[in-house]
Amino acid sequence: MVALEKENSGFTDRELYYLGYAFFREENDDKAIEFYDKAIKKGFNNPIIFFQKGLSEMYLKKYDEALVNFNKAISKAPTAEFYIEKARIYHIKGDYANEEKVYVEGLEKSTIKDSKWYLELLKNAGNFYYAQTKEFSKSEKVYIDGIEKFPKEYILYEKLIKALNAQDKFLEGNKIFDQLKAFYSHKVLSEDYMEFKNVAVDEFSWNGQWINIYKSFEKPKKTLESLYKVYLIDKNGEKVERKFNIEKTLQIEKNDAEFVICEESKEGHTTYPVGFKDDTFTIKSLRDMIIKILESKNK
Numbered sequence: 001m002v003a004l005e006k007e008n009s010g011f012t013d014r015e016l017y018y019l020g021y022a023f024f025r026e027e028n029d030d031k032a033i034e035f036y037d038k039a040i041k042k043g044f045n046n047p048i049i050f051f052q053k054g055l056s057e058m059y060l061k062k063y064d065e066a067l068v069n070f071n072k073a074i075s076k077a078p079t080a081e082f083y084i085e086k087a088r089i090y091h092i093k094g095d096y097a098n099e100e101k102v103y104v105e106g107l108e109k110s111t112i113k114d115s116k117w118y119l120e121l122l123k124n125a126g127n128f129y130y131a132q133t134k135e136f137s138k139s140e141k142v143y144i145d146g147i148e149k150f151p152k153e154y155i156l157y158e159k160l161i162k163a164l165n166a167q168d169k170f171l172e173g174n175k176i177f178d179q180l181k182a183f184y185s186h187k188v189l190s191e192d193y194m195e196f197k198n199v200a201v202d203e204f205s206w207n208g209q210w211i212n213i214y215k216s217f218e219k220p221k222k223t224l225e226s227l228y229k230v231y232l233i234d235k236n237g238e239k240v241e242r243k244f245n246i247e248k249t250l251q252i253e254k255n256d257a258e259f260v261i262c263e264e265s266k267e268g269h270t271t272y273p274v275g276f277k278d279d280t281f282t283i284k285s286l287r288d289m290i291i292k293i294l295e296s297k298n299k
Contacts, residue, residue, distance in 0.1 A: 013044035021052060029056035047076035055085060063089050080110040080117035084124060096132060103128060107142070113149060122146040123159070130163055139163040154180065154189055158199050165202045170282045177201060177215060184217040193217075198229065202283050206291055209235055213283065220248035220259075227259055227279055230290055244290060249275065261289060 011019065020035030036053040054069035070086040083106030090099035103125035110118055122142060129139035143160035150156060157180050164173035180199055183189050193199060202213040210233045220227050228246040233239070242263065249260045249271075257275030274289055 013039045013042035016042060017044050017046070017049050017052075020049075024052060024056055027059075029060050032056045033060075045076075047073040047079075047082075050076070051082055051085070058085065058089055063093060078106075078109045078111055080106060080112070080115060080121040083110060084117065084121050087124065087128075096128075099128065100133070107145075119146070119150055119153060122149075122156075126156075126159055126163070130159070130166070136163050136166040140167070140169075152188075154183060154193065157183075158201075161199070161201050162203060165283050166204075168284060170284065173201065173283070181217050202287070204287060206232075206294060209233055209241070210237065211287075211290065213286065219279065223248055223250050228286060230286070232294065242294075244293075246276070246286065261293065263293075 016035050016039035020032045020039060023029075023035060024032035033053055033056050036049055036056070039049060040053075050069040051073040054066040054073065057063075057066035057069065066089055067086065070082055070089070074082045074086065083102055087099050087102040087106070090096070090102060103121070106121050107125060110121065112118060122145070126139045126142040126146065129135045129142060140160060140163040143156050143163055146153070146156045147160065157176055161173045161176045161180075164170075164176065177199070180189070180193075184193060184197070187194065196214075197218055198214040198216045200212060201215045204211055212231045212233065214229045214231075216225075216227055216229075218225075225248050226245040227248065230244040230246070231240045232242040232244075234241040242265070245262045245264065246259050247262050248258060249256075251258055255277070258278050259281075260275035261272045263270040263272070272293055274293075276285070
């Protein structure tokens with residue numbers, strides 16, 4: 001690298017770009033920018049050089065300069081990868097209005113809409129509306145569009161289910177769950193889905209902590225088998241603090257509950273005196289039951 005740096009005067013514009021990229025790979029962004037500038041001065045006008053220069057500037061926290069170069073790259077080749085990094089800068093700056101504008105423009109104007117980068121842009125946009133702005137209907141639309149373009153990207157179905165349930169659209173959420181369940185039956189889901197036999201269908205905040213709800217692809221047939229698993233995450237967001245199972249129980253009388261709420265802990269297995277007549281209860285009723293249990297423990 002040192003020898004090449006000293007001999008760069010006779011390099012072509014493309015060779016200067018590659019030398020800058022080599023410095024970038026070595027995490028020497030200042031040197032990378034120096035050689036990108038030399039390549040540009042010699043006439044290298046490929047959009048990738050402006051993108052790479054913007055990346056180096058972003059890593060050096062020169063965000064305004066990076067935006068200038070990302071915009072140059074996008075003007076020459078509006079690709080999803082370029083939009084992703086431009087949105088990242090606005091997110092770092094806390095400028096969520098402009099971050100949204102980048103997602104809207106990128107989803108519309110990206111030239112290649114069947115690439116891994118476009119998929120990543122879709123996921124980022126959907127998550128932005130779901131987690132950042134809580135505009136769940138916009139998140140829903142992004143994931144629906146994503147499934148149309150990438151029908152075998154099953155994580156999009158999971159994200160859509162959560163976006164629907166966040167709006168209390170439980171019937172629509174169940175329909176998408178049934179699609180995932182069919183994929184599970186045909187053994188086409190990813191390894192994690194097949195191993196754990198469930199999918200995240202809801203998450204909500206309680207008392208400054210997150211609660212995650214997972215639904216089983218297999219309807220319980222035997223006592224103690226779970227239809228849902230519910231996890232209370234600790235305040236640091238690092239580990240499970242409490243775990244609940246919605247388990248099939250023994251029905252003595254016809255009107256007895258088919259499912260009860262149980263808790264697993266170091267002390268053992270606790271069954272609460274609440275339950276559900278059958279498996280048609282909604283996520284909202286499950287949320288309410290879990291919150292009552294949690295709040296009764298806090299009193």
